[in-house]
Amino acid sequence: MNIDLPELSLIALVGISGSGKSTFAREHFKPTEVLSSDFFRGLVADDENDQSATKDAFDALGHIAGIRLRAGRRVVIDATNVQKHARAELISLAKSFDVLPVAIVIDTPEAVAWERTQNRADRDFGRNVLKRQSQDLRRSLRELGREGFRKVHVVRDPAEVTITYEKAWNDRRELTGPFDIIGDVHGCRAELETLLGELGWTLIRDEAGRAVDAAHPRGRRAVFVGDLVDRGPDSPGVLRLVMGMTASGNALCVPGNHEQKLLRKLRGKNVTVSHGLAETLEQLSSETTEFVESAAQWIHDLVSHLRLDGGRLVVAHAGLKESYHGRASGRVRDFCLYGESTGETDEYGLPVRYPWARDYRGAAMVVYGHVPTPKVEWINNTVCLDTGAVFGGELTALRYPEKTFVAVRAERTYYEPIRPLADAESARDNETLDLTDVTGRRHVRTEYGTVIVDAENSAAALEVMSRFAIDPRLLLWLPPTMSPPSTSTVEGYLEYPTEAFADYRAAGVDTVVCEEKHMGSRAVVLVCRDSAAARFGVDGSGAIYTRTGRAFFTDATLTETLLDRVRAAAAPLFDELESDWLLLDCELLPWSAKAAGLIRTQYAAAGAAARSALPAAVAALDAGLARGLDLGELRARTAARTENAAGFTAAYRRYCWPTTGLDGLQLAPFALLAAEGTSYADRHHGWHLDISDRLVAADPATFRRTGRRIVDLSDPAAEAEATAWWLELTAAGGEGMVIKPYAGLAHRANGKLVQPGIKCRGREYLRIIYGPDYTAPDHLTRLRDRTLSRKRTLALREHTLGLAALDAVATGEPLWRVHELVFAILAMESVPTDPRL
Incomplete structure (x- = not known):
């Protein structure tokens, strides 16, 4: 006997005590899938036979079952389940998570069950209990199907049972594309044929010249989002073509609400003939009875929604929220066909739809139609392809996975819309953020790994974001922290290039770039070609912000003026990179431009106090020495401290100079992070620095060049030359250098991300x-x-999030996803680490 079970289901084992349900469950299901009522009684009462604990036990069992079903995991309920009320609770549980309930009845003779019960020391009840259960079971056998179980299997010999699993009809995850997903056609056959031609399809016609199939030379597959019929001039022609394409395997299709209404009418149901159905019925009256019957059967067989490409793509006529993906129930089918209504109607008498896409946070891309819009726009990884072809708009297709659109204009307006298309809300206006995306303890999953953000760090980031940060729509990336190298053993040095090179060599990196470290403030520059090109939904032409997401200048005029200079220097890049915006990683000099308050209160104050007190102390010690006191050692130590204080003052003064407006400011770019549709994290640092040099050449007054050395870590001479350069830089007052894997930001060594940069700071700078x-x-x-492990771990976590944010921006992921990643980087800033590292 083979039992074929739905892959996602709630399976109720039904049988009297001693029938062998637990043995059957152990043999055929994973231990984690089986939830036993006996186990839960023991869990809540320390006694599996304590019947008084049954209610609590089933409450706990139901809770765990719900968690598994919500996550899309199979559940097997091991209990007697011979009473109707117990089964009703299980059916209700399955329905609440839109999974199929299945009953497997273990129909063991009462005598056999009683013999087993007598042999078990943990079973202490009379045969009358088994007799009553057996009577309940006999009554139940006839009712199980009517109670709501999708399948009922009666097992009389468990030894002969095998179990197989059937995929859900909507599960086509094995189909990976590429796909051409086509929006609502509504009888516009001519436009459909034109669109298929634009997409590269070849139409196949019958002897009467009618399109009955189409094939693509590169093996693409079409997917139709439904609403093929009604309102347009040739609904039968559209059906004939799409039915042929699905029959040949060249297309897939989900039903729309208009197909569903047409099916009910063709099957003799009482429906209101409106919204274009009359036109379709009139057109079908000229078709053969065989064609109409085959069309009705074809519509009947369509599946509510499709999961494609490993679950990364979902197609449903009216869209589908994440909790319904892959589920099967009347509720799910209704959502796929009609969406979710608020119960209200608008001024045109049409239902007000609940904006499910605004709240969508799923990883799968959802493509749908149903509600016509004047243009296609992404909302939270969802897109509506109904652009109102039948209303004189366009018929639109989405190429997947390319995420590009192809559209053709309607030849004319075939049907006047009840609600003008221009009244549709802008998708960009709907792209809202939600606190639940960023608060609490979170596991932020990325292609580069999972980063855990603790609740207290999220709370600190929320304080910064809500009070100080720029508009999150402009906050595309934040730089990771940088760790120093392993501590140097060179006499008189805490940091030295030798250790930095060794650190990267140990990590598996073979070539590094050493970049001059400018003593300024980190500045991320988002510059748009012009204000009209700012696709980020805010006024202005970009942003300049700090590593904690704050606007670099409080004066908006300064920001715009500097952006104008960056824009002018970058003018050739906009065309070259085919982008209306660029995201740059820079250092803005001098340090005092941003940190003047910090310098005055923390550094200058300490320097002034030392310069005032220490010379006076030396003079007093000299007077004591003149009187013969034994103060030589103290005097020498105080004199050394006086020199150190002078060096301390000289160190921070090197990075301070007066500025007025933008006069005296310089921007040192060293990486082009992203542009429209592209993350440049995979480009080597030579490419990034070449771009930076072009900006310097275009405007040397605004931009400062970053010196660099490229070092092959297998070449001691190259290391020695770079070390000599570092000594020269730091002796001249430079801060030091940053050493990075030459291969780029996203470089992996031995399959793992490596430190994005190791800063090696000069001896005198470290006095600050x-x-x-x-x-x-x-x-x-x-x-x-000093311990560096915490700092290095933090750097890698922030780097992981930053790379994912750049990918999300480049691939056009929704605002909430980019914000989640950048917010997490900001949260990392409050992780306690030694600020001196």
Whole structure:
């Protein structure tokens, strides 16, 4: 006996105590799939036979079953289930998650069950209990199907049972495309034929010249979102073509509400003939009875929605929220056909649809039609392809996975719309954010790995985002933190290039680029070709923001003026890269331009105090020495501290100079992160620096060049030359250098992401970080015990999120997804780490 079960189902084992249900479950299902009432009684009462705990046990069992069903996992209920009320709860549970309930009856003779029961020490009840259960079971056998179980299997010999699983009819995940997904046709056969031609399809005609199939030379498959009929001039012609394409395997189709209404009419149901149905019936009256009957059967066999390409693509006529993907119920089918109504009607008498797409957060792309719009726009990874061809608009197709649109204009207006298409809301206006996307403890999944964001860090980020950050629609990426190299053993140095090269070599990187580290403030520049090109839905032509998402300048005029300069220098790039916007990673100099308040309160104050106090202390110690006091060691130490304080002051002063407006400011770009449709994370750093050099050449007053050295880590001479360059830079007052894998931001070594950059800072610059006296031998010894693992882990987590954000921007993912990733980077900023690293 073979039992064929739906892959996603709730399976109720039905049988008296001792019938062998648990043994059957162990032999045929995974242990995690089976939820036993005995186990849950033991869980809540420490006694599997405590019948007084049954209610609590089934409450707990139902809760766990619901969690599994919500996640799309099979559930097997191991309980007697011989009473109708117990089964009713299971059927209700299955329906609430839109899965199919199945009953497997283990019909073991009562005598056999009683013999087994007597041999079990944990079963202490009389045979009258089994007799009553057996009577309940006999009454139940005739009722199971009517109660709501989709399938009922009666097993009398469990040893002969095999189990197989059938896929849901909507499960076509094995089909990976490429697809041409076509919007609502509504009887516009001529436009459909034209669109197929534009998509590269070849029409196949019968002896009467009618299109009865179409084939694509590159093996593409068409997918129709439904509403093939009504209102237009040739609904039979559209049906004939699409039916032929599906029969040959060249197309798939889901039903629309207009097909469903037509089917009910053809099957003799009482329906209101409106919204174009009259035209379709009149057109079908000229067709043969055989054609009309075959069309009705074809419509009847259409599946409510389709899951394609491994579940990454879902096609349903009116769309489908994530919890319904792959499910089977009348509720799911109704949503696919009609959407979800609020119960209200608008001023045109049409139902007000619940805007499910605004709340959609699923990973699968949902493509649908049903509600005509003047143009196609993405809303949260969903897109409506009904662009009102029958109303004089366009017939539109989506090429998948390319995510490009092809449309043809309607030859004329065939039907006047009740509601003007121009009244449709802009999809961009509907792209809203939700606090639940970013708050609480979150597991943010990306192609590069999963990053856990703790609730307290999310709360800190929310404070920054809500009070200080720029508009999230412009906040496309935030830079990751950078870790220093392993601590140096070179005398007098805490950081040295030797260790940085060794760190990357140990990680499996073979070539690095050493970039001059500018002492300024990190600035991310989003520049649009012009204000009209700002596709981000906000006023202005871009943004300049800090690594914590704040506007770099409080004066909007300064921002726009600097953006104008960047735009002018980048003018050739817009055409070359076929983009109306560019995202640049830069350093804005001087440091004092952004950090003047910090410098005054934290550094200048300390320097001024030291310069005032220490020389006076040296003078007092000199006076004591003159009187013969033993103060030589203290005097030497204080004199050294005086020199260190002078070095400390000189160090931070090198990075400060006066600016007025933009005069005195310079922007040092070192990476072009993204443009329309493209992330450049996979480009090598030589490419990024060449782009940066072009900006410098175009406007050397605004832009500063970034010096660099490329180092083959297998070449000691190249390392020595780069180290000498670093010593020269730092001796001249430079901060140091940043060492990066030359292959690019997304470079993996040994299958893993590596540090995006290791900063190697100069000896004198580190006085600003660790204090004037950090070079004292005892201080250096203590600092060499610093731990870098937390900082490096944080850098990789932020880098992972940043790469995913660039990919999301490039592929046009919805705003909430980009925001989720960037928000998580911002949340990482509040993870406690040593700020000096």
